[in-house]
Each structure stands twice: as C-alpha cells, then as structure tokens.
Amino acid sequence: MxxxxxxxxxxxxxxxxxxxxxxxxxxxxxxxxxxxxxxxxxxxxxxxxxxxxxxxxxxxxxxxxxxxxxxxxxxxxxxxxxxxxxxxxxxxxxxxxxxxxxxxxxxxxxxxxxxxxxxxxxxxxxxxxxxxxxxxxxxxxxxxxxxxxxxxxxxxxxxxxxxxxxxxxxxxxxxxxxxxxxxxxxxxxxxxxxxxxxxxxxxxxxxxVTSSNIIFTHRAIRPSVHEKHLAVELVQRTHPHRLTASRLAADAALSRWDIVNMGTLDEMNQEGE
Known part of the structure; x- marks a missing residue:
C-alpha cells in the first residue's frame, strides 16, 4: 500500500x-x-x-x-x-x-x-x-x-x-x-x-464541548443520570475550587436543570447557579 x-x-x-x-x-x-x-x-x-x-x-x-x-x-x-x-x-x-x-x-x-x-x-x-x-x-x-x-x-x-x-x-x-x-x-x-x-x-x-462551557439551564424535564454524572465528573476534574460536585449533583437532581453547551461555570457562579 x-x-x-x-x-x-x-x-x-x-x-x-x-x-x-x-x-x-x-x-x-x-x-x-x-x-x-x-x-x-x-x-x-x-x-x-x-x-x-x-x-x-x-x-x-x-x-x-x-x-x-x-x-x-x-x-x-x-x-x-x-x-x-x-x-x-x-x-x-x-x-x-x-x-x-x-x-x-x-x-x-x-x-x-x-x-x-x-x-x-x-x-x-x-x-x-x-x-x-x-x-x-x-x-x-x-x-x-x-x-x-x-x-x-x-x-x-x-x-x-x-x-x-x-x-x-x-x-x-x-x-x-x-x-x-x-x-x-x-x-x-x-x-x-x-x-x-x-x-x-x-x-x-x-x-x-469542554468543562468551561457547560452550565445548567431550567427546563421542565429532569436531566438523565448520565448527564448528571457527566457534569459531576467534569467539575470534580477541572473546577474543584469553584463548585463542589455534591452541590452540583444536588442542584441537578432537586431543580430541573439540563446540560447545554453555552456560557461558562464562571457565569453560573456569578448568577448564583
């Protein structure tokens, strides 16, 4: 060849x-x-x-x-x-x-x-x-x-x-x-x-898609288990000082959040998640 x-x-x-x-x-x-x-x-x-x-x-x-x-x-x-x-x-x-x-x-x-x-x-x-x-x-x-x-x-x-x-x-x-x-x-x-x-x-x-451009936004459907695990893993690995994984997981589970590719974790922190 x-x-x-x-x-x-x-x-x-x-x-x-x-x-x-x-x-x-x-x-x-x-x-x-x-x-x-x-x-x-x-x-x-x-x-x-x-x-x-x-x-x-x-x-x-x-x-x-x-x-x-x-x-x-x-x-x-x-x-x-x-x-x-x-x-x-x-x-x-x-x-x-x-x-x-x-x-x-x-x-x-x-x-x-x-x-x-x-x-x-x-x-x-x-x-x-x-x-x-x-x-x-x-x-x-x-x-x-x-x-x-x-x-x-x-x-x-x-x-x-x-x-x-x-x-x-x-x-x-x-x-x-x-x-x-x-x-x-x-x-x-x-x-x-x-x-x-x-x-x-x-x-x-x-x-x-990187950890710096994933945030959560409201919608009427709960995120899947895979989405929540993905978000927790990304934050644990790349932004442990910004938002704890346990808090992120709780927010994802208790509020109706969905992962979308927009914004940044910094913006999410500024807006109070």
Whole structure:
C-alpha cells in the first residue's frame, strides 16, 4: 500500500492545477471576525482551495498538508500564504487551545479507526473553548463513485488506488464526533462537482464541548443520570475550587436543570447557579 505522502505528491504533479473553491464557507462568515491575529488552520489543504477563499477575504490561514508538491503549487497561486508540511496522523503541531477555526475539507477520511480518533482528539485539544471545526467527509453514498474498491474488516474503510479511504453515514459521524465532546452547529449531506467529478459528502460544523462551557439551564424535564454524572465528573476534574460536585449533583437532581453547551461555570457562579 502506498504512503499518503507518496500518493499525494504523485497526484499533485498533474500540470495546470490551480486552486478553485465552492462557497461552502459563506454560511460561516459570522464566525470569521476581523481580528488580524485570528488563527485559522486549513488542515489537509491540498493546493489551497479554502486557503485561497480565505486569503481573498483578508484572512491569513496557515495551509497544512502532508504533500510538499501540494504546498509548492499552493505557493505558486497564493505566495503570501503561510504553509506547514506535516503528517496529521503523527500529531498536530499546534499548542492546546491555540486555534480559533480549523478547516478539514475532505482530509480526515484516509485513516484506520484508531488513527481517526487520535486526529479528532488532537483537533479537539488544539481548538480554543470558542473554537470551530468546519469539516467535510466522504459519504457512504460516494463509494459507488470510486470505481474499484476493496472493503476491509472495518465496513466503513476501503482500499482504493493503493490508499485507505473511509466513508461516513450520520451514525458514524456521531460515533467519531460524539455529542459529549462536540456541539453540532450544522450537519448536511449533499452532492457537488469537484474536479469535474460528482462527489457525495457530509458537511459538519462543530464546537468543542469542554468543562468551561457547560452550565445548567431550567427546563421542565429532569436531566438523565448520565448527564448528571457527566457534569459531576467534569467539575470534580477541572473546577474543584469553584463548585463542589455534591452541590452540583444536588442542584441537578432537586431543580430541573439540563446540560447545554453555552456560557461558562464562571457565569453560573456569578448568577448564583
């Protein structure tokens, strides 16, 4: 089986390749603020489709890819764009909580299950508490467009053109991006033309759920036992000095609170829970 570096360096040697983009990022324009130091990572950028989109709108993304050939072509079209060449399966070389927005456009579906989980966990860690992951993934409906494929023991992982390709349905997305770690802002499956070929994909927008952005709000339904245990565990581990686990559990049980992804524990303390 080919390495991903070898495969993509060969693929990006085709002549006359230039970045082009669809406007999928338009709907997230409010998430891109005007701060010059906003840190945006284009992970698995290829020749720079999304980096071009962002650069034309005044942003300064860091374009990251495993392929030196892809980054060379990107620099030919976007000479001022910062680039970083690395293999995401070996780690993401950004500090914890240092990224505002991470874009992974059709770049996370080339790995076995353990590696995929590792990459997603690293992304979660690298995003700040208000960060955003914008991601597109192969749909299971895309398998028929891939020609000759060989299924592995993992029914969502196939070999094609000498590399692994993973395909997702909604249940698989929710398994890898579990709702106890990610808040779903957007999810949709659709078809478009990419490099003149029909492609079916999922688009998801996610924010990391952390102990600092979980609070309780009133509603008429009691939280589940799992929700209360999750909240107690988070506070015990990360904020023992702010609110005791026993008091939090009592509040959750006696009042009708529900866990939602908004606000902060500091805000909850200021409001008297």
């Amino acid at each position: 080919k390495s991903l570096k070898e495969y993509w360096n060969h693929s990006f040697q085709r002549p006359n390749m230039k970045p082009t983009y669809d406007n999928w990022l338009d709907k997230y324009s409010k998430e891109f603020n005007d701060e010059a130091n906003m840190r945006i990572i284009d992970l698995g950028c290829g020749i720079g489709n999304n980096s071009l989109y962002l650069s034309e709108r005044g942003f300064n993304p860091i374009a990251c890819d495993i392929s030196e050939e892809a980054l060379r072509k990107l620099k030919g079209s976007i000479p001022d764009c910062k680039t970083h060449c690395f293999d995401m399966s070996e780690g993401i070389p950004f500090d914890k909580g240092s990224i505002d927005i991470l874009i992974a456009d059709l770049s996370l579906h080339y790995f076995d299950e353990d590696t995929t989980n590792k990459i997603i966990n690293n992304i979660h860690s690298a995003l700040n508490t208000k960060g955003l992951l914008l991601c597109r993934l192969n749909s299971t409906k895309e398998i028929v467009n891939k020609g000759e494929v060989q299924q592995s023991q993992d029914k969502y992982l196939y070999k094609n053109e000498g590399i692994n390709r993973r395909f997702f349905d909604q249940s698989e997305i929710e398994r890898f991006f579990s709702k106890d770690k990610w808040e779903y802002m957007y999810i949709e499956e659709y078809e478009l033309l990419r490099y003149q070929n029909k492609k079916v994909m999922w688009e998801i927008a996610l924010k990391p």
